[in-house]
Amino acid sequence: MSDGVRRYTAFADELRRVFGCRVQRVSVDAGFTCPNRDGAAGTGGCIFCGGKGSGSFGIRPELSVADQLLHGKEFLARRYGARKFLAYFQSYSNTYAPPERLRLLYDEALAVPDVAGLIVGTRPDCLPPDVLDLLMEYARKTYFWLELGLQSSLDRTLTLLNRGHDVASFAAAARRCRERGIRLCAHVILGLPGESCEEMLGTAGMLNDLGVDGVKIHHLHVMKDSPLDAMYRQGEVRCLERDDYVGLACDFLERLDPRIVIHRLVGDAPADHLVAPAWTLDKAGVLGAIDGELERRATRQGTMLERVMQ
Numbered sequence: 001m002s003d004g005v006r007r008y009t010a011f012a013d014e015l016r017r018v019f020g021c022r023v024q025r026v027s028v029d030a031g032f033t034c035p036n037r038d039g040a041a042g043t044g045g046c047i048f049c050g051g052k053g054s055g056s057f058g059i060r061p062e063l064s065v066a067d068q069l070l071h072g073k074e075f076l077a078r079r080y081g082a083r084k085f086l087a088y089f090q091s092y093s094n095t096y097a098p099p100e101r102l103r104l105l106y107d108e109a110l111a112v113p114d115v116a117g118l119i120v121g122t123r124p125d126c127l128p129p130d131v132l133d134l135l136m137e138y139a140r141k142t143y144f145w146l147e148l149g150l151q152s153s154l155d156r157t158l159t160l161l162n163r164g165h166d167v168a169s170f171a172a173a174a175r176r177c178r179e180r181g182i183r184l185c186a187h188v189i190l191g192l193p194g195e196s197c198e199e200m201l202g203t204a205g206m207l208n209d210l211g212v213d214g215v216k217i218h219h220l221h222v223m224k225d226s227p228l229d230a231m232y233r234q235g236e237v238r239c240l241e242r243d244d245y246v247g248l249a250c251d252f253l254e255r256l257d258p259r260i261v262i263h264r265l266v267g268d269a270p271a272d273h274l275v276a277p278a279w280t281l282d283k284a285g286v287l288g289a290i291d292g293e294l295e296r297r298a299t300r301q302g303t304m305l306e307r308v309m310q
């Protein structure tokens with residue numbers, strides 16, 4: 001962004017536009033599990049999942065939801081000067097309980113001062129009609145995002161990842177969210193084993209067609225003690241080089257509808273849980289390189305779509 005122009009629709013900008021101030025997510029662990037771990041959909045979990053429910057580190061699950069938020073809020077206000085916060089139900093599958101229990105937990109979060117909305121992460125197969133109706137209520141009364149793992153638009157990759165659901169299950173969940181006015185953010189991983197660049201970029205087209213509202217883009221990274229860790233050590237999978245990921249992320253953005261909000265552009269992991277690639281730890285450097293590459297190409301989110309329409 002050295003030319004001062006953001007070349008994609010960033011979540012931070014969206015939050016500033018909506019709230020008029022700096023807003024930070026505060027991750028919470030509300031004690032859920034995951035149907036891909038407890039046997040309901042599968043066992044062993046997704047091969048990339050490090051066992052903490054995909055990405056939620058530094059959380060103190062022994063505290064109540066309210067206390068986790070108070071604790072996180074204080075830290076983020078001090079560090080970033082944030083004035084409002086979104087409670088991010090991140091660990092495991094945060095709709096995997098009866099609606100009455102979900103309501104208690106979500107309400108507990110919204111009752112914390114300066115918590116201005118909710119982000120709820122879950123799986124496409126954890127959204128029965130009564131839960132979707134509950135989420136629709138929250139989507140109407142507060143600032144609300146539902147995050148759903150897709151990872152890939154290919155069923156053969158989802159099988160390899162041991163996701164325990166298929167692409168059609170994600171598409172059906174996305175349609176149900178749209179019908180109810182629930183903002184939906186999809187999780188995608190670039191660099192998955194066995195996928196060509198064209199196949200990875202095809203996921204952008206699928207997200208456009210489904211009308212999702214947001215996307216979190218990650219590079220494939222290997223977490224300690226995940227099934228992927230063993231595969232990586234045996235040489236069965238490899239990770240992208242940093243520059244290859246930067247190019248691929250730009251290609252992906254160029255094919256993505258500019259209406260879709262980018263919640264994340266690179267994977268994240270603490271050093272003591274990461275196996276590879278080492279460049280994961282330089283998140284700011286990767287984001288800067290993506291900005292620089294888009295600037296060098298003189299493109300932005302959606303450029304390829306505009307070219308096709310001309």
Ligand code: SF4
Binds near residue numbers: 035050053123
């Ligand atoms: S669905 Fe999420 S929490 Fe469950 S195994 Fe996969 S990444 Fe982990």
